[in-house]
Amino acid sequence: MKLALIAAVADNNAIGINNKMPWYLPGDLRYFKAVTMGKPIIMGRKTFDSLKKPLPGRTNIIITRDKDWTHEGVKVVHSLDNAIALAEDIALINGNEEIMVIGGEQIYRQAIDRADRLYLTRVYQSFDGDAFFPEINQQEWREISRKDIQSEDDQPLTYSYLVLDKA
Numbered sequence: 001m002k003l004a005l006i007a008a009v010a011d012n013n014a015i016g017i018n019n020k021m022p023w024y025l026p027g028d029l030r031y032f033k034a035v036t037m038g039k040p041i042i043m044g045r046k047t048f049d050s051l052k053k054p055l056p057g058r059t060n061i062i063i064t065r066d067k068d069w070t071h072e073g074v075k076v077v078h079s080l081d082n083a084i085a086l087a088e089d090i091a092l093i094n095g096n097e098e099i100m101v102i103g104g105e106q107i108y109r110q111a112i113d114r115a116d117r118l119y120l121t122r123v124y125q126s127f128d129g130d131a132f133f134p135e136i137n138q139q140e141w142r143e144i145s146r147k148d149i150q151s152e153d154d155q156p157l158t159y160s161y162l163v164l165d166k167a
Helices: 026-036 045-051 080-094 105-114
Strands: 002-010 014-016 041-044 060-063 075-077 098-103 117-123 141-150 158-166
Touching: 002 026, 002 105, 014 105, 026 098, 026 117, 026 158, 041 045, 041 080, 041 105, 045 060, 060 080, 075 080, 080 098, 080 105, 098 105
Parallel strands: 002 098, 002 117, 041 060, 041 098, 060 075
Antiparallel strands: 002 014, 117 158, 141 158
């Protein structure tokens, strides 16, 4: 079972500010949906709070330290290990070959060394942020696909969809 991380990351590794993304890229949102649809997704509670509701078509697994926290339509666990074990069970039942970690910073930091694949939307600009994607060692990853996007959806930003596998 592959463990994959998916994130949109600025040049300075910013991924969020005030529990929101620092940019609006409709094309990237469509890409995120296409890559994650049907797969179990793992996220921290703050990331879930930013979404406000479960993402449809995916099993939403929320990691929180709060033992009393619940929300309708999601599965709640209290560690990354428990989240991965649950996601693997669900993926096996559903015939998925990949489970997805979708954020935020703390969850990415815990999961990066265990990941087999990274789906990165690399946004070619720096942004103010208070949440950052971990630095990746380029020696440990090999690019298996890239699609460069030039200012689509009336956005002045250029970005690339990168898929990296652990070397």
